Amino acid sequence: MTVACGLLPVLQPEEHDAEYEISDYEGARARWCPGCGDHSILASVQKLLAAEQLTPEQTVFVSGIGCSSRFPHYLKTYGFHGIHGRALPVATGIKLTRPDLTVFVVMGDGDCTSIGAAHWVHALRYNVNLTVLLLDNGIYALTKNQTSPTTPQGFPSNTQPHGGWLPSLNPLSVALGVTNASFVAQTAEWVPAHLYATLRTAYHHRGMSFVRILQRCPIYSSAVYQAAVQDPARIALLTHDDGVVVPELERIYKTQVAHDPRDLDAARRIAESTDHIHLGVLFRDPSRLRYDEIRRVAPRTAEERLTLIDAELDRYAV
Amino acid sequence: MTATAASVTLPSRPITTRLAEHTIEIVSDSGEGAQKCGQIFGSVSAKMGNGVWTVEIIPAEIQPPPRVPEGASGYRIRLGRGPITNWGDATNLALAFNEQVLLARHRLGALAPDAVLLVEDKWATHEDADIRTAWTQAMEELSHRNYRIIPVPMETECLTLVDNPRKGKNMFALGMLACIYGRDMERIKEQIAYTFRKKSEAVYEQSVALLAHGYAWAEEHIDFRVEVTPAPITEPLVVMNGNEALGLGAIAAGMEMCAMYPITPATSVSHLLSEVFDRFGGIVHQAEDEIAAVGVAIGASYAGKVAFTVTSGPGLALKTEFLGLAVMTEIPLVLIDVQRGGPSTGLPTKVEQSDLLAALFASPGDAPHVVVAPATIEECFHIMVTARRIAEAFRTVVMVLSDANLATGVTPFPRPKPDARWQAAPLDLAPVAEGQKAYQWDDATGLSRRIIPGQPGGAYTVTGLSHDEGSKVAYSSGIHQRSSAMRSRKLAVLQSLLAPPVVYGDAEGDLLIVGWGSTKGAIEEAVDRAHREGIRVSSVHLRFLSPLEPGLKELFGRFKKVCAVEINYSDEPGDPYVTDENRRRGQLTWLLRATTLVDVDCWTRVPGEPLRPGSILDAIRERAPRGGAA
Numbered sequence: 001m002t003v004a005c006g007l008l009p010v011l012q013p014e015e016h017d018a019e020y021e022i023s024d025y026e027g028a029r030a031r032w033c034p035g036c037g038d039h040s041i042l043a044s045v046q047k048l049l050a051a052e053q054l055t056p057e058q059t060v061f062v063s064g065i066g067c068s069s070r071f072p073h074y075l076k077t078y079g080f081h082g083i084h085g086r087a088l089p090v091a092t093g094i095k096l097t098r099p100d101l102t103v104f105v106v107m108g109d110g111d112c113t114s115i116g117a118a119h120w121v122h123a124l125r126y127n128v129n130l131t132v133l134l135l136d137n138g139i140y141a142l143t144k145n146q147t148s149p150t151t152p153q154g155f156p157s158n159t160q161p162h163g164g165w166l167p168s169l170n171p172l173s174v175a176l177g178v179t180n181a182s183f184v185a186q187t188a189e190w191v192p193a194h195l196y197a198t199l200r201t202a203y204h205h206r207g208m209s210f211v212r213i214l215q216r217c218p219i220y221s222s223a224v225y226q227a228a229v230q231d232p233a234r235i236a237l238l239t240h241d242d243g244v245v246v247p248e249l250e251r252i253y254k255t256q257v258a259h260d261p262r263d264l265d266a267a268r269r270i271a272e273s274t275d276h277i278h279l280g281v282l283f284r285d286p287s288r289l290r291y292d293e294i295r296r297v298a299p300r301t302a303e304e305r306l307t308l309i310d311a312e313l314d315r316y317a318v
Numbered sequence: 319m320t321a322t323a324a325s326v327t328l329p330s331r332p333i334t335t336r337l338a339e340h341t342i343e344i345v346s347d348s349g350e351g352a353q354k355c356g357q358i359f360g361s362v363s364a365k366m367g368n369g370v371w372t373v374e375i376i377p378a379e380i381q382p383p384p385r386v387p388e389g390a391s392g393y394r395i396r397l398g399r400g401p402i403t404n405w406g407d408a409t410n411l412a413l414a415f416n417e418q419v420l421l422a423r424h425r426l427g428a429l430a431p432d433a434v435l436l437v438e439d440k441w442a443t444h445e446d447a448d449i450r451t452a453w454t455q456a457m458e459e460l461s462h463r464n465y466r467i468i469p470v471p472m473e474t475e476c477l478t479l480v481d482n483p484r485k486g487k488n489m490f491a492l493g494m495l496a497c498i499y500g501r502d503m504e505r506i507k508e509q510i511a512y513t514f515r516k517k518s519e520a521v522y523e524q525s526v527a528l529l530a531h532g533y534a535w536a537e538e539h540i541d542f543r544v545e546v547t548p549a550p551i552t553e554p555l556v557v558m559n560g561n562e563a564l565g566l567g568a569i570a571a572g573m574e575m576c577a578m579y580p581i582t583p584a585t586s587v588s589h590l591l592s593e594v595f596d597r598f599g600g601i602v603h604q605a606e607d608e609i610a611a612v613g614v615a616i617g618a619s620y621a622g623k624v625a626f627t628v629t630s631g632p633g634l635a636l637k638t639e640f641l642g643l644a645v646m647t648e649i650p651l652v653l654i655d656v657q658r659g660g661p662s663t664g665l666p667t668k669v670e671q672s673d674l675l676a677a678l679f680a681s682p683g684d685a686p687h688v689v690v691a692p693a694t695i696e697e698c699f700h701i702m703v704t705a706r707r708i709a710e711a712f713r714t715v716v717m718v719l720s721d722a723n724l725a726t727g728v729t730p731f732p733r734p735k736p737d738a739r740w741q742a743a744p745l746d747l748a749p750v751a752e753g754q755k756a757y758q759w760d761d762a763t764g765l766s767r768r769i770i771p772g773q774p775g776g777a778y779t780v781t782g783l784s785h786d787e788g789s790k791v792a793y794s795s796g797i798h799q800r801s802s803a804m805r806s807r808k809l810a811v812l813q814s815l816l817a818p819p820v821v822y823g824d825a826e827g828d829l830l831i832v833g834w835g836s837t838k839g840a841i842e843e844a845v846d847r848a849h850r851e852g853i854r855v856s857s858v859h860l861r862f863l864s865p866l867e868p869g870l871k872e873l874f875g876r877f878k879k880v881c882a883v884e885i886n887y888s889d890e891p892g893d894p895y896v897t898d899e900n901r902r903r904g905q906l907t908w909l910l911r912a913t914t915l916v917d918v919d920c921w922t923r924v925p926g927e928p929l930r931p932g933s934i935l936d937a938i939r940e941r942a943p944r945g946g947a948a
Contacts, residue, residue, distance in 0.1 A: 057774050072779040078771040079779025083643050089610040093617020122606035300599040302741035309736045318365045318555035318730050
């Protein structure tokens with residue numbers, strides 16, 4: 001593996017004979033609350049890293065601010081725990097200039113759909129090859145119980161104690177409305193097999209794969225997903241060979257909807273439908289333009305650059 | 319002299335005046351091409367060996383209504399025998415496409431009392447009575463000065479060659495100026511060909527025909543010539559504006575990522591790069607907003623690239639949270655702020671130096687970083703090399719404060735000699751040793767090795783949370799104290815490496831003027847003139863604002879008075895309610911007083927234009943009597 005990194009000498013990953021185990025990806029001990037859905041997502045991600053044998057030092061997790069954004073600390077890869085709402089620009093900068101790195105983005109619902117909403121929309125359009133996870137617990141938890149854009153209408157919080165004023169924002173509809181978005185999926189942390197299969201499909205997609213993960217906060221918003229957790233009939237699994245198929249879930253989740261992820265209109269209808277919570281790949285089009293591909297530049301040596309600079313200065317010569 | 323009296327005579331031999339310098343401006347409605355005319359005149363003059371400093375005259379709108387004073391658009395060229403370092407005091411010859419834009423320049427005090435004014439005369443006899451009245455009133459207003467007004471039938475003459483005189487009148491004007499100032503017509507044609515390189519051959523042909531016609535007309539009808547002899551060119555020169563210099567400097571400095579969002583007057587740095595950067599292996603990323611722009615730059619830098627972002631005041635305000643993150647995570651970043659008038663949207667196209675304190679303290683929390691300011695267009699080029707080197711060596715943010723005066727001014731300077739060492743990757747890419755920390759701070763200097771993703775053995779998570787050497791989140795009280803000290807220490811180390819500033823003039827005296835940024839040329843010209851009047855004044859110009867250059871307190875002690883000159887707002891002593899205690903002083907003044915405990919005075923103005931050397935001279939005279947009376 002080589003690094004297309006302009007002036008940088010080639011970076012060679014160290015020889016690594018043994019297979020990477022899940023434990024090779026474990027960082028600091030996770031400090032999320034007991035019962036937090038983030039634990040399950042972390043476990044699935046570590047399983048994915050091992051399954052794909054991703055070189056830890058060639059992998060970067062970028063996050064913003066919030067409970068879920070502590071994610072990189074709990075992994076033994078490179079990590080960038082930045083500022084609230086701005087994980088996507090940082091990840092874009094990394095991936096644009098270092099296509100050799102595998103870049104994941106982890107955001108919460110406040111991070112992604114509120115303070116960082118502009119970056120979210122534009123990142124979907126740039127369609128840079130990133131795996132982007134929205135850990136959506138429908139609440140601001142780290143700051144202790146404030147309404148987020150995905151908090152259900154009527155759900156009380158410290159900032160809207162009489163219940164959320166407005167209908168919640170639908171991240172799937174927003175993502176599917178963005179020109180050039182190429183991958184939109186939804187899964188839930190309490191269905192680990194589906195979560196893992198979805199993450200794996202997302203990882204293999206070339207372009208920005210956007211995965212909304214429904215995630216329980218046991219402290220502030222356990223009620224948001226409680227009904228769906230207790231009653232599998234509320235969930236519909238989207239199935240397609242080009243999406244996610246988890247046969248062992250068929251016994252529990254009886255509602256299966258065959259959906260071709262190439263069908264954007266159907267994807268939008270599914271995103272808007274309120275009869276079920278749909279889990280699966282809503283949309284996928286690997287042919288969409290990738291900004292990181294079309295902006296790739298050939299690296300130059302210092303000597304080549306010097307010659308070119310001289311030619312450039314000629315244009316301004318007196 | 320009134321317009322009617324200024325009937326054009328046919329001189330048998332025009333009178334030639336030889337001068338050390340002359341200032342010319344071309345003004346028109348927006349879109350009539352006065353700027354292009356001025357740019358070509360300026361470039362050709364520089365190529366002939368004249369000292370040149372040009373300034374754009376820009377209205378705020380792209381197409382303001384025609385024939386209104388506030389719509390004046392144009393170009394001012396100060397031409398000299400020797401080097402010209404600033405835009406000077408006033409225009410000696412103005413060429414205007416209508417009398418209203420001329421009036422605007424007159425009312426701004428831009429014209430010398432004895433200026434020659436060449437003005438399109440078609441408005442005097444226009445079919446619209448309102449326009450004729452406006453012309454008459456304008457001429458009346460102008461007649462109170464000792465201007466020499468020469469009406470020119472520009473449109474009539476252009477119509478002999480083209481159908482639409484709005485296109486190409488500027489070339490006729492250029493021809494006239496070429497005749498009056500004895501410019502090299504072949505060079506002008508070359509420059510026209512370059513300027514219109516993206517247009518058709520027909521555009522070039524028509525331009526050259528109008529140019530020749532303007533020249534011939536002036537030859538026949540203008541009774542004077544001005545000779546500002548070019549000096550022989552003894553070394554290779556380049557001529558460009560400050561934004562072009564920043565862009566080329568970025569390339570020469572080995573930059574690989576320019577992430578930006580459009581904002582006046584900074585954007586043109588990225589125009590240049592957008593055309594050529596990919597050939598150098600670089601990317602210009604136009605982000606969705608100012609915040610994303612700096613975020614992308616930080617991401618690229620974190621990944622090991624050499625990245626910068628370029629903005630102006632309002633954009634700087636938006637980027638500040640990310641700047642704090644870059645300081646906290648010790649990710650190198652160069653940020654260019656091409657300052658304009660503020661606060662808020664302020665004066666988007668006009669010069670001001672009022673971002674200094676915002677730049678110094680950009681981020682909430684203690685976020686020590688470097689702030690530098692190029693003083694000349696040439697320095698705009700070289701400062702990028704310095705900024706990159708410091709950002710990487712010190713793992714910090716370096717802000718480069720340029721301004722609209724440097725950004726749009728054009729002047730020749732010695733051709734830079736790019737060096738392969740400027741391009742070198744500063745990274746030690748060897749595998750990270752067992753036990754190596756993410757921030758293995760050297761206790762004395764605060765410096766630590768920079769490690770990028772891909773380096774085996776690293777796999778750190780950087781964080782904006784307060785953290786220890788291992789980038790682990792700080793949960794104990796001592797860690798924040800120590801890490802704050804380590805980040806701060808780097809500035810002290812940098813200052814220890816800086817040379818004390820060089821004094822312009824005598825090393826001691828009655829008055830020391832302190833400046834920073836684009837005012838250097840005007841200040842030094844004022845100091846020279848004051849010196850000739852017998853005033854014991856010197857000046858010093860600072861490039862480093864954070865850390866400040868060493869030795870200032872000692873230097874200030876050698877002068878009876880110290881006064882900062884800046885293009886930002888300060889209260890005047892004697893203003894209502896203003897006392898010595900509550901007086902809001904200039905921004906550098908504030909900084910100098912705080913760091914040296916010297917009672918530094920200030921003279922600052924925010925006229926929306928560069929400072930004039932004559933105005934600075936007046937300020938010097940007020941503060942330091944001739945002959946150095948104690």
